[in-house]
Amino acid sequence: xxxxxxxxxxxxxxxxxxxxxxxxxxxxxxxxxxxxxxxxxxxxxxxxxxxxxxxxxxxxxxxxxxxxxxxxxxxxxxxxxxxxxxxxxxxxxxxxxxxxxxxxxxxxxxxxxxxxxxxxxxxxxxxxxxxxxxxxxxxxxxxxxxxxxxxxxxxxxxxxxxxxxxxxxxxxxxxxxxxxxxxxxxxxxxxxxxxxxxxxxxxxxxxxxxxxxxxxxxxxxxxxxxxxxxxxxxxxxxxxxxxxxxxxxxxxxxxxxxxxxxxxxxxxxxxxxxxxxxxxxxxxxxxxxxxxxxxxxxxxxxxxxxxxxxxxxxxxxxxxxxxxxxxxxxxxxxxxxxxxxxxxxxxxxxxxxxxxxxxxxxxxxxxxxxxxxxxxxxxxxxxxxxxxxxxxxxxxxxxxxxxxxxxxxxxxxxxxxxxxxxxxxxxxxxxxxxxxxxxxxxxxxxxxxxxxxxxxxxxxxxxxxxxxxxxxxxxxxxxxxxxxxxxxx
Numbered sequence: 001x002x003x004x005x006x007x008x009x010x011x012x013x014x015x016x017x018x019x020x021x022x023x024x025x026x027x028x029x030x031x032x033x034x035x036x037x038x039x040x041x042x043x044x045x046x047x048x049x050x051x052x053x054x055x056x057x058x059x060x061x062x063x064x065x066x067x068x069x070x071x072x073x074x075x076x077x078x079x080x081x082x083x084x085x086x087x088x089x090x091x092x093x094x095x096x097x098x099x100x101x102x103x104x105x106x107x108x109x110x111x112x113x114x115x116x117x118x119x120x121x122x123x124x125x126x127x128x129x130x131x132x133x134x135x136x137x138x139x140x141x142x143x144x145x146x147x148x149x150x151x152x153x154x155x156x157x158x159x160x161x162x163x164x165x166x167x168x169x170x171x172x173x174x175x176x177x178x179x180x181x182x183x184x185x186x187x188x189x190x191x192x193x194x195x196x197x198x199x200x201x202x203x204x205x206x207x208x209x210x211x212x213x214x215x216x217x218x219x220x221x222x223x224x225x226x227x228x229x230x231x232x233x234x235x236x237x238x239x240x241x242x243x244x245x246x247x248x249x250x251x252x253x254x255x256x257x258x259x260x261x262x263x264x265x266x267x268x269x270x271x272x273x274x275x276x277x278x279x280x281x282x283x284x285x286x287x288x289x290x291x292x293x294x295x296x297x298x299x300x301x302x303x304x305x306x307x308x309x310x311x312x313x314x315x316x317x318x319x320x321x322x323x324x325x326x327x328x329x330x331x332x333x334x335x336x337x338x339x340x341x342x343x344x345x346x347x348x349x350x351x352x353x354x355x356x357x358x359x360x361x362x363x364x365x366x367x368x369x370x371x372x373x374x375x376x377x378x379x380x381x382x383x384x385x386x387x388x389x390x391x392x393x394x395x396x397x398x399x400x401x402x403x404x405x406x407x408x409x410x411x412x413x414x415x416x417x418x419x420x421x422x423x424x425x426x427x428x429x430x431x432x433x434x435x436x437x438x439x440x441x442x443x444x445x446x447x448x449x450x451x452x453x454x455x456x457x458x459x460x461x462x463x464x465x466x467x468x469x470x471x472x473x474x475x476x477x478x479x480x481x482x483x484x485x486x487x488x489x
Contacts, residue, residue: 002041009034009045010052013059013066035070040089043071047096050109057106064112072119082123093120094133101139101154110154114140118161137162137174144180149189156184156195160202167207171214178215185221193225194237201244205251212252219259223266230270235277242270242284249288253295260299264289264306271313282317283349286310290353294360301361304369310357311373318350318388319377325423331464347388351395363399370396371406378412383421390416390427397431397438403446410435410447417454422463429458429466433473436480444481451477452489 008030015027035042049055049063071081082090097117104110121133136158143155163170171177184196200222204212226245229238248255256263267285274282289310293300300306358366370392377389390413393406400406416428432451435443443451455477458470478486 005034006045006048009042010049010055010059013049013062014056017058017062031066039084040086043067043085043089044092046070047093050113051096051100053104053106057108060106060109061112064109064116068116068119072116072123082120094135098135098139101143101151105150107150107153110150111157114154114157115161118158121162122165134173137170141176141180144184149192152184152187152189152192153195156192156199159199160195163199163202163206165206167203168211171203171207171211178218181215181218182221185218185225190225190228190232190234190237193228194241197222197225197241197244201248204248204255209252209254212255216255216258219256219263223263226270227266230273235281238270238277239281239284242281242288245288246284246291249291249295253292256292257296257299260292260296263292264309268309268313279346279349282320282346286313286317286349286353290356294356297361300357301365304365307361307365307369311354311369314350314353315373315377315388315392318347318391319382319384321346321384321387329465330422332468347391350388351391354392354395358396358399363396363401367396367399367405371409375409375412378416383419383424386416386419386424387421387427390424390431394427394431394434397435400439403439403442407446411450414450414454417458422461422466425458425461425463425466426469429455429470429473433469433476436473436477440480441482444477444485448477448481448485448488 012027012031015023016031018024018027031042034045046063046067050060050067052060071085085093097113097120100113101110104113117136121136124133140155140158143151143158146152159170181196181200185193185200187193187196200215200218203215222245226238226241229235229241267289270285271282274285289300300310354366354370358370374389374393377385378393380386380389393409393413397406413428413431416424417432419425419428432455435447436451452474455470455474458466459474461467461470478489
């Protein structure tokens with residue numbers, strides 16, 4: 001290796017990050033010349049760059065970024081660049097990666113090397129599906145077992161990256177994988193436990209179902225992570241861990257089937273204690289349970305108590321909205337705003353969940369339960385309860401096959417078109433328009449005498465948003481009405 005040129009390359013690794021455009025372009029051009037002249041030598045220079053602990057961290061990171069880009073990334077100028085390197089170059093890279101794991105103390109460099117080495121493992125595996133670079137995963141397990149936080153994180157990062165594309169091969173060849181996850185999921189450091197959960201999640205998202213069953217025993221330790229985060233008031237870890245549970249439910253819902261009762265209780269506890277959390281975090285436990293129920297409907301439909309608790313949690317979220325009504329809501333200046341921002345994100349989320357549950361579990365189970373809860377909330381004096389009940393009621397109309405199933409509630413909806421709070425009037429008007437759209441002539445023929453006057457009055461409402469929405473609902477109503485009804489008005 002030309003030590004003079006190696007020194008120049010190290011300087012260029014800093015210059016390519018210069019804020020001066022001219023200096024940066026010149027440095028990029030010089031690196032490109034070295035690469036074109038001799039790819040293997042260029043790669044070795046990059047390896048020496050990330051190994052050099054005397055260099056600035058940003059220069060070492062840049063060496064790793066360029067290595068990934070040039071030989072294993074999808075951005076590489078040539079496909080399968082790894083296999084085109086000289087055998088001795090590939091051997092040297094692997095040797096240096098394995099050695100640096102035991103000596104490196106910079107956590108950022110360790111993480112970057114983990115990501116890079118995992119991509120090399122994938123490249124090796126792509127060439128021969130039976131070759132998984134066993135030495136690398138031996139080192140990864142050694143890192144995880146050291147007790148050093150940075151090294152444990154590096155080892156888990158390596159698994160997370162490698163599991164993206166070679167999970168089946170890793171499971172087939174790594175008899176210690178379960179024990180490694182078992183230990184790290186229970187690590188006293190919450191961030192490490194989260195990393196381990198992310199690795200398990202990555203595995204379940206990509207592995208064949210027959211292998212996923214081998215890891216069901218980890219669920220107890222997995223579910224403790226969001227609970228620990230809640231207890232320790234670590235909202236970031238709580239949110240990230242719940243994201244992983246949702247991803248796992250989406251990819252492998254059967255994984256949770258045998259333990260669903262325990263999981264339901266745990267996630268219900270999180271929902272009950274989520275008062276001070278952001279709306280996003282409050283939604284996540286419900287999103288997880290809904291995702292599982294969509295793919296395994298019997299888990300909820302066979303247990304009415306679960307359904308009631310779930311709906312109760314959804315309605316509580318929908319009630320948790322701001323007292324203040326903005327001028328932009330009351331009087332939207334832009335016609336496009338009439339539909340936009342009419343409801344809070346929490347109300348929209350609640351309506352969507354009810355819709356998904358009706359679609360997956362079935363209206364026979366859902367409608368009676370939703371109607372009972374709607375009636376209870378609408379009868380409450382608090383306008384937020386009424387608003388939530390009406391919003392939920394509007395969502396179930398498309399699942400109603402016979403008007404008689406909800407007919408007794410229609411007078412209550414009409415009555416709320418005159419409520420003192422504009423958001424309640426808006427929700428009532430929306431209900432009537434939605435009923436007309438979904439129930440069509442059943443609704444218009446049987447209810448026009450009461451509905452049309454109510455909507456007409458709201459077209460003269462003092463609040464412009466209510467007035468505009470009443471016009472839209474009236475339009476919906478007459479679009480679904482017969483000419484014989486229309487001429488009466």
